[in-house]
Amino acid sequence: MKTLHTNSSIDGLARGKAFIVRKEPEALTVSVGTIDNELNKFQSALLSVRDELGSLEGDIFAAHLEMLEDPVLSEQVEGHIRFDGMGAVEASYTASDELAAMFSEIDDEYLRSRVDDVRDVFGRLIASMTGEKVNPFKEVPDGAVIVARELLPSDTAAMDFSKIRAFVTEKGSVTSHVSIIARSHGIPALVGLKGCLEEIKDGDDLLVNGTLGTLVINPDSESAIQFDALMAIGEKTAEMISSAAFSRAISPSGKEIRVYGNAGNIDEVRSAIERGADGIGLFRSEFLYMQEGSLPSEEKQFEAYRDAALICGGKPLNIRTLDIGGDKALPYLDLPKEDNPFLGFRAIRVSLRRPEMFKTQIRAILRSSAYGNVRIMLPMISTLEEVKKAKELIVDCMAELDNEDVPYNENIEIGIMIETPAAAILADLLAGEVDFFSIGTNDLTQYIMAADRGNSDVASLYDPKNQAVLRAIGMAIDAATKAGIPVGICGEMASDLSATPILIGLGIDSLSVSAPSVAQIKYRINTLEI
Amino acid sequence: MIEETIIVEAPNGLHARPVTELVKIVKSFPGTEVTISTAAKKVKASSMLSILSLGLKKGTEIVIAAEGGDEKSALEAVRDLILSVKD
Numbered sequence: 001m002k003t004l005h006t007n008s009s010i011d012g013l014a015r016g017k018a019f020i021v022r023k024e025p026e027a028l029t030v031s032v033g034t035i036d037n038e039l040n041k042f043q044s045a046l047l048s049v050r051d052e053l054g055s056l057e058g059d060i061f062a063a064h065l066e067m068l069e070d071p072v073l074s075e076q077v078e079g080h081i082r083f084d085g086m087g088a089v090e091a092s093y094t095a096s097d098e099l100a101a102m103f104s105e106i107d108d109e110y111l112r113s114r115v116d117d118v119r120d121v122f123g124r125l126i127a128s129m130t131g132e133k134v135n136p137f138k139e140v141p142d143g144a145v146i147v148a149r150e151l152l153p154s155d156t157a158a159m160d161f162s163k164i165r166a167f168v169t170e171k172g173s174v175t176s177h178v179s180i181i182a183r184s185h186g187i188p189a190l191v192g193l194k195g196c197l198e199e200i201k202d203g204d205d206l207l208v209n210g211t212l213g214t215l216v217i218n219p220d221s222e223s224a225i226q227f228d229a230l231m232a233i234g235e236k237t238a239e240m241i242s243s244a245a246f247s248r249a250i251s252p253s254g255k256e257i258r259v260y261g262n263a264g265n266i267d268e269v270r271s272a273i274e275r276g277a278d279g280i281g282l283f284r285s286e287f288l289y290m291q292e293g294s295l296p297s298e299e300k301q302f303e304a305y306r307d308a309a310l311i312c313g314g315k316p317l318n319i320r321t322l323d324i325g326g327d328k329a330l331p332y333l334d335l336p337k338e339d340n341p342f343l344g345f346r347a348i349r350v351s352l353r354r355p356e357m358f359k360t361q362i363r364a365i366l367r368s369s370a371y372g373n374v375r376i377m378l379p380m381i382s383t384l385e386e387v388k389k390a391k392e393l394i395v396d397c398m399a400e401l402d403n404e405d406v407p408y409n410e411n412i413e414i415g416i417m418i419e420t421p422a423a424a425i426l427a428d429l430l431a432g433e434v435d436f437f438s439i440g441t442n443d444l445t446q447y448i449m450a451a452d453r454g455n456s457d458v459a460s461l462y463d464p465k466n467q468a469v470l471r472a473i474g475m476a477i478d479a480a481t482k483a484g485i486p487v488g489i490c491g492e493m494a495s496d497l498s499a500t501p502i503l504i505g506l507g508i509d510s511l512s513v514s515a516p517s518v519a520q521i522k523y524r525i526n527t528l529e530i
Numbered sequence: 531m532i533e534e535t536i537i538v539e540a541p542n543g544l545h546a547r548p549v550t551e552l553v554k555i556v557k558s559f560p561g562t563e564v565t566i567s568t569a570a571k572k573v574k575a576s577s578m579l580s581i582l583s584l585g586l587k588k589g590t591e592i593v594i595a596a597e598g599g600d601e602k603s604a605l606e607a608v609r610d611l612i613l614s615v616k617d
Contacts, residue, residue, distance in 0.1 A: 059546075059547045059550070060546065060547075062547075062550050063546035063547055063549070063550040063578070066549075066550045066553050066554070066578045067578045067579055069578075070553075070577050070578045070579045070580075071576075071577065072577045072579045072580055073579060099579055099583075102579075102583035103582070103583055103585070105585070106583070106584075106585025106587075107585065107587075108543055108585050108587035110542055110543065110545065110587075111543045111544075111545060111582070111585040111586070111587055112585060114545060114546055114582050117546055118579065118582075293541060293542060293617050294541075331541070331542050332541055332542070334588075
């Protein structure tokens with residue numbers, strides 16, 4: 001029995017068998033035959049992968065086939081076999097790295113990332129020679145706890161989540177892809193758990209406690225019995241919690257706290273409302289901009305916002321204007337590459353520099369406001385001027401719609417995200433200009449603490465409950481309260497049960513969380529004691 | 531040998547799918563060698579990996595050169611394909 005601990009975890013308890021997914025070149029130890037043997041091995045791998053790719057439909061596999069047949073690929077691999085004494089597997093790994101290096105100089109992010117296709121083709125070749133599965137995640141056995149160095153979108157795309165009890169990864173943090181996936185599927189996870197790959201063997205019995213951030217490997221019988229009992233209690237509590245979904249959340253002092261949902265598309269809006277959310281506190285509009293290779297039309301945006309407003313049926317719907325740039329690229333916008341994307345050209349900064357693009361979105365949001373309680377939320381505000389400029393553009397759009405005789409809500413509420421230290425410090429001035437605040441704790445924490453939330457070496461600094469962050473949140477809440485406008489939290493902190501009493505104590509009016517957390521947060525608020 | 535200079539207009543640059551088509555076209559002229567060069571590098575147009583490694587984004591100036599039996603038709607076919615990429 002061995003216990004490991006991490007500070008980054010997604011709540012929940014699970015027990016299951018370890019299913020280790022390695023993507024490291026451990027196969028280098030494969031025995032090496034004569035040069036002719038290794039050349040033959042490589043040739044037959046080429047043939048079998050050619051058949052494999054030929055049987056798959058889709059442009060991307062046609063492209064992979066063409067790469068496979070590229071003489072540059074085979075010359076590179078065969079050269080290493082002939083002249084460098086490498087086996088076919090090692091030669092393929094080496095060639096893969098060398099060809100990948102050719103891509104590293106490309107100054108266009110989208111084209112540079114085609115390197116993933118090259119690696120995918122080599123991955124198939126190597127798998128064919130070593131007998132490894134190409135996508136091990138398709139073979140996940142029922143009741144598995146996935147153990148890996150990290151999990152990427154391409155890994156999770158093929159997963160059957162109904163079979164997975166928990167995730168354990170060596171790298172990452174609570175905002176990594178794996179954490180987002182875990183939270184949205186209600187699966188516990190331990191991330192950034194250093195040394196887990198060394199300690200865990202395939203099939204080990206694992207007790208995953210996402211609430212405490214602990215992992216027990218091969219527990220003794222007493223620990224296992226206690227854990228099973230804890231899980232049984234957890235299930236009973238879960239029933240009590242889900243019954244709280246549609247109740248009102250009242251704080252110990254008698255104030256109603258609105259529990260909103262976060263949504264990134266129409267389905268998530270529906271899911272949050274169906275799970276009892278009092279509205280949508282954060283409707284991310286980026287999905288509309290990622291569906292095709294060009295800017296979405298006003299009409300297309302309007303239809304999406306209107307549908308979301310209708311689903312909300314009178315409950316508030318905070319539509320956040322485009323939050324793109326920095327690390328979130330849109331190839332067709334042709335934004336410059338930056339050395340420091342999180343301190344760069346993103347969100348409202350892009351929108352104000354491209355007023356036509358911004359106005360298209362504002363017009364669509366305004367038009368949807370005729371169909372529900374739609375509100376405009378501006379991201380990444382750091383100066384008063386940005387708010388004033390955005391409001392001027394909104395007023396321009398209103399005048400246009402008046403001229404065209406198109407209906408909209410003239411009293412639409414305009415709010416801002418408080419997610420830069422500047423906005424927190426200026427909160428008293430900003431509060432005079434807007435109708436509500438929403439504190440984005442993910443970015444606010446990383447900017448206040450100057451710590452990248454995805455870097456496991458500084459993840460311990462990235463703590464939304466650090467006193468400095470709490471003071472910034474307190475400043476924003478006090479300014480909002482004085483100005484008489486509501487203030488909410490949207491960000492991972494809103495669904496952190498240990499933060500709930502702190503945030504309520506600071507005077508928060510609403511918490512915006514992912515759909516599965518709505519009931520739990522309401523239950524938590526209703527059972528708080530003074 | 532003949533050559534022509536063009537500017538890549540494709541909004542997302544020459545990515546995997548158009549390059550796949552390009553290589554197929556080049557291979558359909560077996561007696562002709564086609565190359566593509568940028569200010570930095572010159573590669574054989576019959577190699578998918580080499581072309582992709584050029585990172586031909588929108589606005590890049592390239593020289594297409596062809597030499598051999600069908601050089602005129604090969605050059606035109608490659609040029610037309612590159613200029614027709616719309617995604």
